Amino acid sequence: MEQERTIGNVNVLDLRSATEASIAGITQIRNANVVVYSRESTALLSRINIGNANAMVEIPSEVKVETVTGQAVIKGDYFKDQEERLFLLGVGQVIIGPDVPAEEITRGLAGLVVVGQLVCPENLAGIVQSKTLSVTGQTKTYPPFDDVTLGSLVLDERALAAMDDGSQLAVIGSLRIPQVVPNDLISRKLREVYVSGSVLCYEENAAAIRKLLTDPSTKVVVIPSGFKLVDRSLDLDRSLLESIPPSKLYCRERVVVRNDVDPSLVDEKLEELSCEELVIAPRGLKEVLSRKCDLLQTDFVFYDGDLLLYEGEGVLRRSRFDHLAKKATLFVEGELTIDPEVTGDLLIDRIAKVHNRGIIRCPPDQLGAIEALLGISDGELVDVTEKKKEYWIANTNYLTL
Numbered sequence: 001m002e003q004e005r006t007i008g009n010v011n012v013l014d015l016r017s018a019t020e021a022s023i024a025g026i027t028q029i030r031n032a033n034v035v036v037y038s039r040e041s042t043a044l045l046s047r048i049n050i051g052n053a054n055a056m057v058e059i060p061s062e063v064k065v066e067t068v069t070g071q072a073v074i075k076g077d078y079f080k081d082q083e084e085r086l087f088l089l090g091v092g093q094v095i096i097g098p099d100v101p102a103e104e105i106t107r108g109l110a111g112l113v114v115v116g117q118l119v120c121p122e123n124l125a126g127i128v129q130s131k132t133l134s135v136t137g138q139t140k141t142y143p144p145f146d147d148v149t150l151g152s153l154v155l156d157e158r159a160l161a162a163m164d165d166g167s168q169l170a171v172i173g174s175l176r177i178p179q180v181v182p183n184d185l186i187s188r189k190l191r192e193v194y195v196s197g198s199v200l201c202y203e204e205n206a207a208a209i210r211k212l213l214t215d216p217s218t219k220v221v222v223i224p225s226g227f228k229l230v231d232r233s234l235d236l237d238r239s240l241l242e243s244i245p246p247s248k249l250y251c252r253e254r255v256v257v258r259n260d261v262d263p264s265l266v267d268e269k270l271e272e273l274s275c276e277e278l279v280i281a282p283r284g285l286k287e288v289l290s291r292k293c294d295l296l297q298t299d300f301v302f303y304d305g306d307l308l309l310y311e312g313e314g315v316l317r318r319s320r321f322d323h324l325a326k327k328a329t330l331f332v333e334g335e336l337t338i339d340p341e342v343t344g345d346l347l348i349d350r351i352a353k354v355h356n357r358g359i360i361r362c363p364p365d366q367l368g369a370i371e372a373l374l375g376i377s378d379g380e381l382v383d384v385t386e387k388k389k390e391y392w393i394a395n396t397n398y399l400t401l
Contacts, residue, residue, distance in 0.1 A: 012036065016061040023297040023332050029053075033091055034115055036065065055115050055134055063087045063110045068094065073150050076100050079108030087111045095172055096120035098148045119172055119196055142194050143214060145170040154198070157181045163189045170194040177201040178229050183208040221295045223250045227274065236261060243271045248272040257281035259307060274298070281305065282333060301376065303329035304352040318342050331383060332379060337360035344369035345357040356381070 006028045007013070012087070015027060016038035020351070029035075032053045034251040038061040059065060064084055070092045087110045088094070094114050095162070097119045105124065108351050109131050112118075114228040116178075117137045120128045121144045129139075145168035152173035152399045160181055163169075165188055174197035186208045193212040198219040201209050206222045209269045213220075219343035223229055227250040234251055239256040255275050259282045273279070273293040281289060306328040313334055318341040330351050335358055338347075354360075354370050357378035362370065370381060 006030065007032070012067050012091070013064075014065065016040075016059060034089060034113065036089070037189060050206055055113060055136055057089075057113050057133055059087050059111065059133075063290070065089055070094065074100055076104075079104040082108045085110040088112045088113075090118075091116060093117045093119065095123055095150055096128060098144050098170075099126065103129065140196050142170045142172060142196060143168070144190075145192070147193065148172070152176065154178065155181075157185065160185055160189050163399075165189060166191040168192045172196045175199045177205055177209070178231070180204045185211075221276075224248075224274065227272070238262075238265065241265050244269060246271050251273070251275040253280045255281075256307070257285060258311065259303075261285065261298075266292065282307075283325070296342050301331070301355055303331070305329060307331060310334050310358070313337075315339055316342060318346070321346060321350050324350060329353050329355070330373075331355045332358045332360055334360040335386070336361070338366050338370075342366065345374065 001150050005026045005119065007026060009031070012031070012034045013032045014036045016036055018037075031170075033054045033055070035053045035057070036059050040061060041060060042058070048213055054235065064086045066086045067089045068091070072090055072092065073095045075097045078100065085149075086106055090113070093116050096119065102124060105127050112132045114132070114135045114137065118128075118132070118135050118139045120139075120141055123144045125141045132197075134155065147163070147167050148170045150172050152175070153171045153175045156177070156179055158261070164347045167189055168191055171194070173191070173195075175195045177200065180202045183205060186205065187321070190212050192214050198221055199209060199213070200221045200223070201224045203225040206220060210216075210220060214326045227248040231253070232247055233248075233253040234255045235258070238260040240267070241261060246269055247264075249318045251274065255273070258282065261282070263285055266285055266374045270292050275293070275298055279289070279293075279300045280301045280303060283304055286300075286302050291299075305326045306324055308317075308320070308328050308330045310330075310332045310360045311334045315337050317339045321342070329349055329354070332355070338360065340363060344365040347366060351369075353375045354373040355376035356370075356374065357376060357380045359382060360370060360379065361382045361384050366385055367381055369384055
């Protein structure tokens with residue numbers, strides 16, 4: 001009797017040349033991002049249980065398929081030396097550059113499937129769409145300006161001054177203006193601006209930038225006047241706060257305030273605090289922080305005791321509790337495994353709250369305790385005693401059967 005086989009976690013599964021023999025014994029395919037088949041292999045699809053496929057696409061068996069993942073930029077010479085037409089299968093974001101000749105697309109592209117976002121110039125939209133079989137995400141077009149940046153762009157006063165007067169700027173990504181620049185310089189150097197992502201600028205420049213945007217729906221993130229931009233995660237302990245001048249901080253990523261910071265230091269050093277992401281702070285700072293930022297507009301987690309913060313891969317061992325003077329708060333953003341020696345009773349006794357935005361792996365006794373202590377529950381709880389499903393083939397980018 002043929003052994004039953006399961007395929008799991010395949011980015012692209014190519015069944016165009018599949019036969020009765022090649023699929024014999026395969027009972028299930030799980031988590032295939034894209035399944036490609038031909039007219040000849042269509043009848044075989046009903047023989048296999050295919051689950052969690054983002055796209056199923058029919059492509060002729062004789063056509064060459066090229067797979068690109070992540071962000072793929074198709075530039076002017078992409079099809080230049082190609083001897084045969086290819087079918088492009090993109091998983092992520094596919095960007096067609098402004099310098100790709102229309103005749104090269106006609107000659108070199110047999111078809112296009114994008115599981116994600118497709119971005120192309122307005123003047124090539126018709127021919128690209130005629131080649132496109134499927135786009136599971138968003139399709140965006142951008143004007144064929146002379147100045148096109150494929151990727152995010154940072155503009156400061158020096159970079160702006162170096163541009164030609166009256167430039168038309170297209171940014172296929174985000175536009176960041178992280179310092180206040182003269183508005184008359186913006187008006188002189190830029191005539192029109194297209195941004196496929198978002199714009200970040202200071203309040204002083206927001207009105208001038210908005211006037212130039214060709215797409216009024218473009219998201220503009222405005223940094224309030226007088227604030228210092230912090231464009232990374234920020235860990236505020238006593239030493240760091242003591243070393244900075246009194247400041248207004250605009251933070252785009254997570255802020256952690258350590259429990260060696262007292263209310264008087266916050267009052268002295270933080271004039272105002274604005275955070276787009278999450279602020280994690282000791283409960284004893286709630287009153288002073290309520291005067292520094294809008295608690296209704298900012299996501300806060302106030303913790304008790306020590307903060308056990310896990311961001312990458314880590315193990316919570318029994319010995320860690322020997323160094324805790326009182327109950328602690330456990331915050332997981334990475335992948336945490338709890339050592340079997342840490343019992344559920346110990347967790348209940350020594351942990352005040354658990355916030356999970358990552359993965360926590362533990363046996364059932366610990367799992368019950370974690371569930372009882374959960375605050376934020378945006379992550380995954382994994383019972384390590386459950387038997388993992390065995391796959392015949394798993395974690396493969398491209399698989400042909």
